[in-house]
Amino acid sequence: MYAFDSRIRYSETDSEGRLTLNALLNYFQDCSTFHSEDVGLGIGYMKEIGQVWVLSAWQIVVNRYPQLGEKVRIVTLPYELKAFLGYRNFAMLDEKGEYIAKANSLWSLLDVATGKPVMVNEDMRRGYGIDEKLDMDYAPRKITVPEGGQLLEPIVVKKHHLDTNHHVNNGQYVNIAMEYLPDDFVIRQMRVEYKKQAFLDDVLHPYVVQTETGYIICLQDEEGRLYVSVEFLR
Known part of the structure; x- marks a missing residue:
C-alpha cells in the first residue's frame, strides 16, 4: 500500500464547500503518480523505456464528500499485474480512518511507438508489489449504452x-x-x-x-x- 496525507483545499470544493468528484479523482490519480515516482517507475522511467500506462476503466464509490479543511489520507493498492494489465484500488479516508470513498481501476501498458500492449516487466513487479483487494462491491468494467439518448x-x-x-x-x-x-x-x-x-x-x-x-x-x-x-x- 502507498499513501499520502492532505487537506481539502478551497480550490477543490464546490459551491457548498464540499470536495468535487473531479478533485477526488485527481487525488487518486496523483496518488498513483506519487507511488510510481517514489519507487523509481515514474514518468522519466516510462519515457526511457518507451512505454505508458493508459487507464482503461474506473469505478469510484463515494460514501460522502468531505468539507473544506478536512484532513484526509489517500491510499492506493496495486492488487494484480497480469500480462499487460494492472489493477489498482484507491481509497480516501478521514482522520478516524473511516472510508470516504473507494475506487477500482484497470490500466493497460502500451508501447508508445506502436500503441500495442506490452508485458509488465520485472522492475514493475518488484517496485509495485501486490496488496489485497479492497472490500467493495465491484461493478462490471463494460458499460452498456442504451438507445434513445x-x-x-x-x-x-x-x-x-x-x-x-x-x-x-x-x-x-x-x-x-x-x-x-x-x-x-x-x-x-x-x-x-x-x-x-x-x-x-x-x-x-x-x-x-x-x-x-x-x-x-x-x-x-x-x-x-x-x-x-x-x-x-x-
Whole structure:
C-alpha cells in the first residue's frame, strides 16, 4: 500500500464547500503518480523505456464528500499485474480512518511507438508489489449504452485538456461529462470505460442518456466511435 496525507483545499470544493468528484479523482490519480515516482517507475522511467500506462476503466464509490479543511489520507493498492494489465484500488479516508470513498481501476501498458500492449516487466513487479483487494462491491468494467439518448453540441479538445502523454487526461473526460448532469444530481457511484485516446483538436460529440438510476454520457467522434463512456449513479 502507498499513501499520502492532505487537506481539502478551497480550490477543490464546490459551491457548498464540499470536495468535487473531479478533485477526488485527481487525488487518486496523483496518488498513483506519487507511488510510481517514489519507487523509481515514474514518468522519466516510462519515457526511457518507451512505454505508458493508459487507464482503461474506473469505478469510484463515494460514501460522502468531505468539507473544506478536512484532513484526509489517500491510499492506493496495486492488487494484480497480469500480462499487460494492472489493477489498482484507491481509497480516501478521514482522520478516524473511516472510508470516504473507494475506487477500482484497470490500466493497460502500451508501447508508445506502436500503441500495442506490452508485458509488465520485472522492475514493475518488484517496485509495485501486490496488496489485497479492497472490500467493495465491484461493478462490471463494460458499460452498456442504451438507445434513445440525445446528441449535444460538440467540444473541441484544447491544450488544457492534455496531460504529459499529449492526449486528453482521463479526469478531463469526466469533468466534461459532468457538465451535462443536473445541478442537484449527487453522484454516489461513477464508472468510466475508456475506448480510445483523444488528442489536440479532436472533436468530442456528447451523447447523453437518462436512465432510471442516473445518466450515461458518451463522448464520441463524428462517426459515433467512442472515446469514453461515463455512468453516473445517484
